[in-house]
Amino acid sequence: MLTGSAVVLGAFAGILFIRDTVWIRILDNVHWTVSYATGAALAWMGARNADSIEGMIVRRWFAVGLSCYTVGQILWDIQVGIGWNPFPGPSDFFYLLLGPCFAVGFYQTLRQSRGAQIRAALLDTAALSTTVLAITLAFYLPRRGTNSPFTLSVMALYPVLMLSAACLALILIPTLRLRWSPRWALLLGASMVNGGLWMQWNSLTLDDALADGTLLNAAFSVTAICMGAGALVWKAVTSTDARYDRWSEGWLRILPLILVVGASVGAALVATLPGEKDLVKYTTGAAALFVVILAAARQSMLLADRDNLIAAREALRETETTFLSLFEGAYDAVFILDDKNYIECNQRSEELFGRPRHEIVGHSPVEFSPPLQADGVPSTDKAREKIANALAGYPQRFEWIHIRSNRMLFNAEVSLKRIDYPGRPRLLAIVRDMTAWKRAELERDRLISELEEKNAELERFTYTVSHDLKSPLVTIQSFAGFIRSDLEEKAYDKIATDLPFIQKAAAKMDALLHELLELSRIGRKVNTPEDCELDRIVSYAADIVAGRVAKAGAKVILHPIGLTLSADKPRLVEVFQNLIDNALKFMGDQELPEVHVGREHKNGRDVVYVRDNGEGIDPRYHHKLFGLFEKLHPEAEGTGMGLAIVKRIVEIHGGQIWFESEGKPGLGTTFYLHFPGWRTN
Amino acid sequence: MQRVLLVEDNEDHAALVVRHFERLKIQCILQHCKDGQEALDYLESVPVKERPALILLDLRLPKVDGLDVLRRVREMKVFSETPIVVLTTSGASGDVSRAYQLHANSFVTKPADFEAFRDLMPHLGFYWISYNRVAPAVT
Numbered sequence: 001m002l003t004g005s006a007v008v009l010g011a012f013a014g015i016l017f018i019r020d021t022v023w024i025r026i027l028d029n030v031h032w033t034v035s036y037a038t039g040a041a042l043a044w045m046g047a048r049n050a051d052s053i054e055g056m057i058v059r060r061w062f063a064v065g066l067s068c069y070t071v072g073q074i075l076w077d078i079q080v081g082i083g084w085n086p087f088p089g090p091s092d093f094f095y096l097l098l099g100p101c102f103a104v105g106f107y108q109t110l111r112q113s114r115g116a117q118i119r120a121a122l123l124d125t126a127a128l129s130t131t132v133l134a135i136t137l138a139f140y141l142p143r144r145g146t147n148s149p150f151t152l153s154v155m156a157l158y159p160v161l162m163l164s165a166a167c168l169a170l171i172l173i174p175t176l177r178l179r180w181s182p183r184w185a186l187l188l189g190a191s192m193v194n195g196g197l198w199m200q201w202n203s204l205t206l207d208d209a210l211a212d213g214t215l216l217n218a219a220f221s222v223t224a225i226c227m228g229a230g231a232l233v234w235k236a237v238t239s240t241d242a243r244y245d246r247w248s249e250g251w252l253r254i255l256p257l258i259l260v261v262g263a264s265v266g267a268a269l270v271a272t273l274p275g276e277k278d279l280v281k282y283t284t285g286a287a288a289l290f291v292v293i294l295a296a297a298r299q300s301m302l303l304a305d306r307d308n309l310i311a312a313r314e315a316l317r318e319t320e321t322t323f324l325s326l327f328e329g330a331y332d333a334v335f336i337l338d339d340k341n342y343i344e345c346n347q348r349s350e351e352l353f354g355r356p357r358h359e360i361v362g363h364s365p366v367e368f369s370p371p372l373q374a375d376g377v378p379s380t381d382k383a384r385e386k387i388a389n390a391l392a393g394y395p396q397r398f399e400w401i402h403i404r405s406n407r408m409l410f411n412a413e414v415s416l417k418r419i420d421y422p423g424r425p426r427l428l429a430i431v432r433d434m435t436a437w438k439r440a441e442l443e444r445d446r447l448i449s450e451l452e453e454k455n456a457e458l459e460r461f462t463y464t465v466s467h468d469l470k471s472p473l474v475t476i477q478s479f480a481g482f483i484r485s486d487l488e489e490k491a492y493d494k495i496a497t498d499l500p501f502i503q504k505a506a507a508k509m510d511a512l513l514h515e516l517l518e519l520s521r522i523g524r525k526v527n528t529p530e531d532c533e534l535d536r537i538v539s540y541a542a543d544i545v546a547g548r549v550a551k552a553g554a555k556v557i558l559h560p561i562g563l564t565l566s567a568d569k570p571r572l573v574e575v576f577q578n579l580i581d582n583a584l585k586f587m588g589d590q591e592l593p594e595v596h597v598g599r600e601h602k603n604g605r606d607v608v609y610v611r612d613n614g615e616g617i618d619p620r621y622h623h624k625l626f627g628l629f630e631k632l633h634p635e636a637e638g639t640g641m642g643l644a645i646v647k648r649i650v651e652i653h654g655g656q657i658w659f660e661s662e663g664k665p666g667l668g669t670t671f672y673l674h675f676p677g678w679r680t681n
Numbered sequence: 682m683q684r685v686l687l688v689e690d691n692e693d694h695a696a697l698v699v700r701h702f703e704r705l706k707i708q709c710i711l712q713h714c715k716d717g718q719e720a721l722d723y724l725e726s727v728p729v730k731e732r733p734a735l736i737l738l739d740l741r742l743p744k745v746d747g748l749d750v751l752r753r754v755r756e757m758k759v760f761s762e763t764p765i766v767v768l769t770t771s772g773a774s775g776d777v778s779r780a781y782q783l784h785a786n787s788f789v790t791k792p793a794d795f796e797a798f799r800d801l802m803p804h805l806g807f808y809w810i811s812y813n814r815v816a817p818a819v820t
Contacts, residue, residue: 467741467770468741470770471691471693471694471770472693474694474697474770474791475691475693475694475697478697478700478701478791479697479700482700482704485704498700501693501696501697504693505693618744620718620744620745621743621744624743624744630743631690631743633743
């Protein structure tokens, strides 16, 4: 670039000092050729150094334009050298490509804008170009002399193409909100000056007043280098400033108006000026009309744009209503936070925190939290950490203890997520009250363990029942088989011994089924509770077992109890009947069997006892006593369900039953009963 | 004559076993214990000469459960290799497998399996069992 500029400057200097026309002409061509080539080289450098693909495409178009321009100049040099000078010649074709190439480059820049704006910018450019065309024609037509319309058109194309490209660049300024920068201004300025120079040059051509070594000639070279430099640094530097945005939009809106006014005034002036030729008047008139049409199209586009804007605003309002109702109607508390405080909250937040909105907004979540969280970390530290993580782009979800206005703590589940508003990140916080959930969780755990316990109990029950119900069946089956072989062997005497086994087993089975049914009825079929005086219940039970008492030669001694319980009366009788009966069964070798029933104070509460002086229960077997079908003495009568039934009846009434026994003969066993619901008579 | 220990709480079932032994013509002295504790006490105190050569053990017993008896018998050095056949009513697979884990030798499901029991005898090493017409003596 420096070499090129130096050569050009040398040529300028030469022109200043040399007076020979031929040399001056040669020097003119030298500085033109060198400067154009320099410009093209600069533009290609720019294309190579572009920082984006889009930038490279744009700069490449500029480089192509300047390269064509250089080719045109070289062809011109050759034409001058061989003295063949037609118009339009080969060189003119290449010269003329500069404007369109630049226009394509600017258009590529424009494409970063949205559709409607691009169309508006193209219409504006067309209107401006028409104006340029009209001015050019108005300028050239009066001097056309003997030139054919074709020659004149080509001459007009030089400034019109170049200036049209410049107009497009000009329109870029408001459309793309270009911020002032030499990076785009240099190319724009140079293009405009270049267009102006061509206007002047061709005007001089028409007047046949072209000269060698003029300042005009030198200016071509300067603008070429400037265009090259402009292409080298080209970049659409935009601004997001709101005021500048409004200012640009204003200009875009007023531009068609200015054009219409300008075109009308111009056409009117030309029409009223005396001496103007009709052709000029018609041309300017037609151009003005065209500008008016373009402006009208542009204006109707603006209207359509406005309609779109209104529709968009409607849609926006609808979405806003939707989201507002979502926000306010949410069952969770929803907040917007900056890096410290709540800046927005919904209705549910007020309910959850028990405070009006203005006491929440502008305050930090920490203010509504206890000093420490469940894990012992200070709320301040934990909140700061969670907010920082969420702002860094990692959504957070965690449990948190909040505090209501009434000082009540509650468990919450918080999720934090960053929302990217342009330029100012915010956090969306959703806070869910987990109190009910926590309670439900505890309840669920309790139910599960209860169910598991019940299931295990049921399993044990099924196992026991299936085993013990099968026992008599085994006997029946086997002895029936024996009897069959007895018959086959005609051993009739054996039948007499085998048959009773079957009868006994059937009776046992019957008893078992009966008691099992009884057991299942307890708690399922309940008699209406009535007030039972325990003294009367016990004496009634003792009467029922009186027969066995007499048979055992035992004594049942009843001590005053003085308690009343609201209970299923027949069942309660059953309890004492069973306990007394049980005591009588296991008297062992006791010569003076006695059963005492009474009340005493044990471990701070009232208990009723049933005490015997029998053989007692070996502590090794204590755990089996209340089990279903458990019989510590296989030979003892009964099914082994008596105490299981007693325990079940007591538990159905909310009471407790237990026993104490050292397992030593004579010291016997004491059963204790306690019911929380009983009262003193 | 060899001795067999029967541990069975149900009198009827004990009689049943005796009858089966009769029919199968198994000649032996049958010692009967009515619960788990009695069986353990008996085994702990039995003189060397009277030690049973086979134990028939019901699983559901008063006082000390059949599986507990099994475990504790196996812990007694002198009976660690005595064949034990488990008697079960339900044939509950859980019981049988637990009994095997405690080193029971075989099992008999009442009442169907007594024929099978006879076939089992030689496998347990009871070649001493003579199949004659003499009824077993019960003590």
